Amino acid sequence: MKKENLQGVFSPVITPFNRDFTVDHKKLANQCEWLISQEVGLAIFGTNSEANSLSVDEKIFLLDKVIDYGIDPGKLMPGTGCCSMTDTINLTKHAVKVGCAGVLMLPPFYYKAVDDDGLFKYFSNIIESVNDERLRIYLYHIPPIAMVRISLKLIEALLKKFPNTIAGIKDSSGDWNNTQQMLDEKWDDFGIFAGSESFLLKTMQQGGAGCISATANVNPRNIYNVYKNWQKSNASYMQEEIDRVRSIVQKYPLIPALKSIVSHFHEDRGWNILRPPLKELHPNESKKLIAELEAINFKIDHSSLDISL
């Protein structure tokens, strides 16, 4: 059975805060609208959205808000995986209810010595509790941060039990061998997203679904173009171009760097606020980052940014 899986480039949308650390929901909706105008889907509540610095209630409120502002839920793939089963169930239920195209689900990440069997029970319980045939789960494999892994064996077991629900994976292991192994499996209707644009072309060449990348917050159109034109003769050149931007950004702490870039090019100082324990780049670092990007003629096309929602 065809699941009509998602494909393309998604961005873990960075989250704008007010001075008191509440979320500036209007600005978030604007950023979502702009990303859609750049052909990029919305993996809101990702790692780079500082999602784990938000409560479930805040996430539910924001999901409703961005949809109220007019964002198409069909473009949304919110992160809904929390430490606790109950939180994950609540948030996932809500995401399905409001019509999100899919959810990106971290494994429970506090307890470290968990095995595949325990994780299988966890995900099974989530799926059975949400109990909605519209649910599409993209598993989120990010061992450098979550520490808890999603193994090939686990994916296989879940696909076998829930073929219509387990829709794909984001592989943020940073390990191409892992992505390659998954692509080699050629599981039916299972979308494999690279965890960043670095592996986008390779992923597309081997039948993957696209990428979900933090850098898509600042370089969406060019990343999308690699996705769209991967079969063209100039695809490797385009891949090199997006690699060049990423190689600069990833010299800095990623979330503060993204916010610093958006703040600079969108001319909005407020974008620099992060929720503790994260914090903004030092002004000197920020200047250096922007200078490096300007040296390669990097720009953000924000012609369509100031949409009044």
Add this chain to the structure above:
Amino acid sequence: MKKENLQGVFSPVITPFNRDFTVDHKKLANQCEWLISQEVGLAIFGTNSEANSLSVDEKIFLLDKVIDYGIDPGKLMPGTGCCSMTDTINLTKHAVKVGCAGVLMLPPFYYKAVDDDGLFKYFSNIIESVNDERLRIYLYHIPPIAMVRISLKLIEALLKKFPNTIAGIKDSSGDWNNTQQMLDEKWDDFGIFAGSESFLLKTMQQGGAGCISATANVNPRNIYNVYKNWQKSNASYMQEEIDRVRSIVQKYPLIPALKSIVSHFHEDRGWNILRPPLKELHPNESKKLIAELEAINFKIDHSSLDISL
């Protein structure tokens, strides 16, 4: 100014679940009552309580419930540290409101590359938002699981800014050198709790406050006796006795092992339920564990267990 800090032996109370993974709150209150009868304080919502498999709403509900059942909030030191600032503030506010003696606070543990300055901002924001002079925070240093560390420099900075609120620490690093360094600082009115009973005698000999130990769920009275009698001549012998029990228990996955022991000695099969991704011991493992404990004549005194609350 004297903060009347807590001292003694605390147990991260294990959490009993029903078959549908909801919490059996009556059984939890019974376990709390029993631990108090064994002279042990209640660090509910600790790591070994599977607290990070519970939502904040569930924790608030349970806190109210155990107090309704008659548990003295003066015996309670709930874990209130979550990934998100907003969750930590909500839960901590509630704990203070209902009169808990203190709270045990994890650092935010999802984002890994955070520095002392970011953590200082995080804890400062929690304290200023809770904004209650009754708040007493025991920092929770458990790098093997939280991955995020609480450094001596961070403690010093927090003590300087919030001398009446920062009340102590639980050191679950498993590294005696770290505990030793903190004891050497001789900070005023700062209670240093060993993260397990293994270092209890050493901690007491150097001016520490006691221990907060998972094993206190099953061996409370004997651990308490080391705390109470650390100056007696037979203290090292008593320490060896509690070490012997621990050395058996910690050969197994800790939380399932504790539940297996309680289930066996309290003759209550239901205690074996864990929330996924954690899972109960295999019956063979469980039998082996109980046999090892019985071989050293280990018993749980549950004469005062079946209190009708």
